[in-house]
Amino acid sequence: MAYNLLKGKKGIIFGALDEKSMAWQVALKCHEEGAVFTLSNAPIALRMGKINELAAQCGNTQVIGADATSLEDLEQVFSKSMELLGGKIDFVLHSIGMSPNVRKKIPYDDTNYDNFLKTLDISALSFHKVLQTATKLDALNEWASVLGLSYIAAQRVFPGYNDMADAKSLLESIARSFGYQYGFKKKVRVNTISQSPTLTTAGSGVEGFNAFFHYAEKMSPLGNATAEECANYCIALFSDLTRKVTMQNLFHDGGFSFTGVSTQLVEQLIQE
Numbered sequence: 581m582a583y584n585l586l587k588g589k590k591g592i593i594f595g596a597l598d599e600k601s602m603a604w605q606v607a608l609k610c611h612e613e614g615a616v617f618t619l620s621n622a623p624i625a626l627r628m629g630k631i632n633e634l635a636a637q638c639g640n641t642q643v644i645g646a647d648a649t650s651l652e653d654l655e656q657v658f659s660k661s662m663e664l665l666g667g668k669i670d671f672v673l674h675s676i677g678m679s680p681n682v683r684k685k686i687p688y689d690d691t692n693y694d695n696f697l698k699t700l701d702i703s704a705l706s707f708h709k710v711l712q713t714a715t716k717l718d719a720l721n722e723w724a725s726v727l728g729l730s731y732i733a734a735q736r737v738f739p740g741y742n743d744m745a746d747a748k749s750l751l752e753s754i755a756r757s758f759g760y761q762y763g764f765k766k767k768v769r770v771n772t773i774s775q776s777p778t779l780t781t782a783g784s785g786v787e788g789f790n791a792f793f794h795y796a797e798k799m800s801p802l803g804n805a806t807a808e809e810c811a812n813y814c815i816a817l818f819s820d821l822t823r824k825v826t827m828q829n830l831f832h833d834g835g836f837s838f839t840g841v842s843t844q845l846v847e848q849l850i851q852e
């Protein structure tokens with residue numbers, strides 16, 4: 581059911597690779613809710629992914645290739661988006677994450693530092709770069725909403741998550757620090773959503789993903805949140821109904837983050 585919550589709003593959505601991607605679901609909902617937007621992803625993802633299918637489903641929206649670690653590319657994304665959409669931007673989704681150490685299964689305590697720096701640049705600093713580019717180009721309207729996607733490994737140890745845990749801590753910190761700056765300057769909101777484990781390309785690359793997906797399901801009073809449910813939450817945060825929410829890391833995880841242990845899990849462990 582659509583509510584026209586984003587009618588008249590203009591946005592940029594980074595990170596839709598295929599239909600499992602969180603950003604893909606967000607784009608579909610933004611379209612349903614009346615927004616116009618551009619889509620962006622890394623050049624390699626444009627070649628390998630299915631983003632053009634998504635663009636067609638969203639009223640032939642434009643796709644702009646960009647490596648999110650490149651300031652030059654990001655400037656292009658913002659300038660072109662304002663030109664194509666006919667004005668400044670009201671919402672931005674940063675749904676970007678990648679760790680070469682996770683991909684290559686290099687353990688955290690024997691890390692490769694070049695890879696580690698890439699993880700931080702792609703998965704966290706790129707959020708700062710998006711925000712700084714938007715500031716420099718004065719690309720955002722007042723009360724615009726910028727969202728990044730995080731994971732609870734920023735607060736608690738999930739060993740298989742490797743250096744992505746450090747990247748998520750930095751991502752959440754950037755949301756706070758930039759949210760402060762952008763709030764005073766331009767009344768722009770900056771938040772992160774800490775999402776349940778979700779079966780996507782990035783998600784399933786993490787060692788032991790299936791195990792902690794099921795563990796989280798058993799630990800969460802409301803069950804794991806799906807990508808589609810995450811998209812609904814993003815819509816709420818892009819809308820004018822959440823104007824005074826900023827600098828937050830918002831858990832969207834069915835209650836997992838505040839559950840010590842669930843009866844279901846205890847009963848299962850007693851039987852073992």
Ligand SMILES: NC(=O)c1ccc[n+]([C@@H]2O[C@H](COP(=O)([O-])OP(=O)(O)OC[C@H]3O[C@@H](n4cnc5c(N)ncnc54)[C@H](O)[C@@H]3O)[C@@H](O)[C@H]2O)c1
Nearest residue numbers: 595597601602625648676677729730777778780781782783
């Ligand atoms: N899947 C999960 O369990 C989960 C849980 C919590 C948070 N998240 C976060 O959600 C976000 C989206 O991930 P997803 O699960 O939808 O997986 P996904 O693989 O569909 O999306 C990750 C995206 O990052 C893009 N990307 C990688 N390097 C890039 C670069 N240099 N420049 C631009 N884009 C680049 C990829 O092309 C891809 O589209 C990530 O930040 C991820 O860490 C995922």
